[in-house]
Amino acid sequence: MGRENSKNVWVFIEVYDNKIRNVSLELLGQGRVIADQLGEKLVGVVIGDNIAGLANEVIAYGAETAIVVSGNEYKDYSTDGFANALTALVKKYAPSVLLIGATRNGKDLAPRVAGRLETGLIADCTDIEVNSEDRLVEWTKPAGNMMSTSICPDSSPQMGTVRSNVFKKPAPDYNRAGEIVAEDIGTKADDIRTKIVEIIKTVQGETVNLEEAEIIVSGGRGMKGPENFAILKELADILGGSVGASRAAVDADWMPYAHQVGQTGKTVKPKIYLACGISGAIQHLAGMSSSDLIIAINKDPEAPIFNVADFGIVGDLFEVVPLLTKEFRRIKNG
Numbered sequence: 001m002g003r004e005n006s007k008n009v010w011v012f013i014e015v016y017d018n019k020i021r022n023v024s025l026e027l028l029g030q031g032r033v034i035a036d037q038l039g040e041k042l043v044g045v046v047i048g049d050n051i052a053g054l055a056n057e058v059i060a061y062g063a064e065t066a067i068v069v070s071g072n073e074y075k076d077y078s079t080d081g082f083a084n085a086l087t088a089l090v091k092k093y094a095p096s097v098l099l100i101g102a103t104r105n106g107k108d109l110a111p112r113v114a115g116r117l118e119t120g121l122i123a124d125c126t127d128i129e130v131n132s133e134d135r136l137v138e139w140t141k142p143a144g145n146m147m148s149t150s151i152c153p154d155s156s157p158q159m160g161t162v163r164s165n166v167f168k169k170p171a172p173d174y175n176r177a178g179e180i181v182a183e184d185i186g187t188k189a190d191d192i193r194t195k196i197v198e199i200i201k202t203v204q205g206e207t208v209n210l211e212e213a214e215i216i217v218s219g220g221r222g223m224k225g226p227e228n229f230a231i232l233k234e235l236a237d238i239l240g241g242s243v244g245a246s247r248a249a250v251d252a253d254w255m256p257y258a259h260q261v262g263q264t265g266k267t268v269k270p271k272i273y274l275a276c277g278i279s280g281a282i283q284h285l286a287g288m289s290s291s292d293l294i295i296a297i298n299k300d301p302e303a304p305i306f307n308v309a310d311f312g313i314v315g316d317l318f319e320v321v322p323l324l325t326k327e328f329r330r331i332k333n334g
């Protein structure tokens with residue numbers, strides 16, 4: 001597929017529990033910017049079962065067109081089914097750019113589709129822009145202690161996965177008009193090599209969805225041990241938030257990896273990020289510095305976390321955190 005014949009910016013719309021994932025809405029926002037710069041259309045691709053209602057949302061969030069592939073075989077995500085449908089659509093329409101959220105499923109789907117299309121893929125990006133001269137997409141991602149920016153001049157489509165929370169979700173406009181295209185792409189049951197036997201939802205409290213949390217209370221090496229994360233959990237519960245961790249805390253086995261914030265963990269953008277006993281290494285900041293409000297508690301007044309914090313408390317977290325919990329509980333109980 002030649003780049004000269006390709007046109008339009010596509011966003012793969014990931015759906016979970018019949019709702020569009022935030023990262024896909026964020027990508028519609030940045031996809032809109034890229035499409036405008038290229039003078040092309042923005043298209044959202046939704047694959048699932050009983051998802052027709054989501055097409056209007058795709059348009060409300062900025063797309064000109066929503067392509068909908070519906071069928072019982074797409075009720076749950078499967079690598080084979082989704083890769084088959086998305087590859088067929090790309091072959092038919094030849095988009096110039098394809099954006100996919102760097103979620104667990106997105107990271108599974110994108111390389112399969114890129115492989116089948118024999119195109120390149122830049123994974124786990126934290127920024128995407130168009131170069132105004134050559135009109136190529138520039139894909140930026142962390143690479144060790146540096147950031148790397150790559151282009152894919154021979155790829156069609158130019159393809160990448162992009163992390164959650166690096167772009168702002170646009171405001172929806174439900175009066176926007178757009179085109180909804182239903183595509184009938186069947187995948188035979190035999191062609192889906194994995195079978196879902198049972199879906200076991202994790203028990204409340206064990207689950208962590210940091211990327212969509214509005215309040216995160218994070219702990220680092222200053223927590224001194226796994227048992228002390230209980231005081232963060234207590235504060236997070238009062239605030240209706242989730243518990244995060246630095247890599248030092250995760251590497252020490254104090255918290256599971258799913259809670260890690262930073263370059264090699266999750267990128268988060270909560271309304272409030274509370275960093276407790278976290279020094280503020282650049283790799284940690286890479287995952288949380290775009291939070292709306294950052295509050296840091298650290299006993300070292302020189303800790304670099306204070307350079308990004310909106311509010312800083314210099315003190316012993318083992319005194320400060322229980323005091324905050326007590327005060328928020330008092331406010332909450334009136």
Ligand SMILES: Cc1cc2nc3c(=O)[nH]c(=O)nc-3n(C[C@H](O)[C@H](O)[C@H](O)COP(=O)(O)OP(=O)(O)OC[C@H]3O[C@@H](n4cnc5c(N)ncnc54)[C@H](O)[C@@H]3O)c2cc1C
Nearest residue numbers: 220221222246247248262263264265277279283284299317
């Ligand atoms: C390639 C690469 C990728 C990385 N990816 C990540 C990543 O994704 N996420 C990440 O977090 N790190 C990452 N790191 C590691 C990062 O460089 C730091 O080592 C790590 O973030 C440090 O964690 P920390 O702040 O908890 O620990 P430290 O740097 O040891 O800081 C502990 C802080 O706790 C404070 N403290 C101690 N006791 C108390 C107390 N009682 N009350 C208040 N404050 C107290 C101290 O003053 C100190 O500032 C990565 C490193 C590399 C090289």
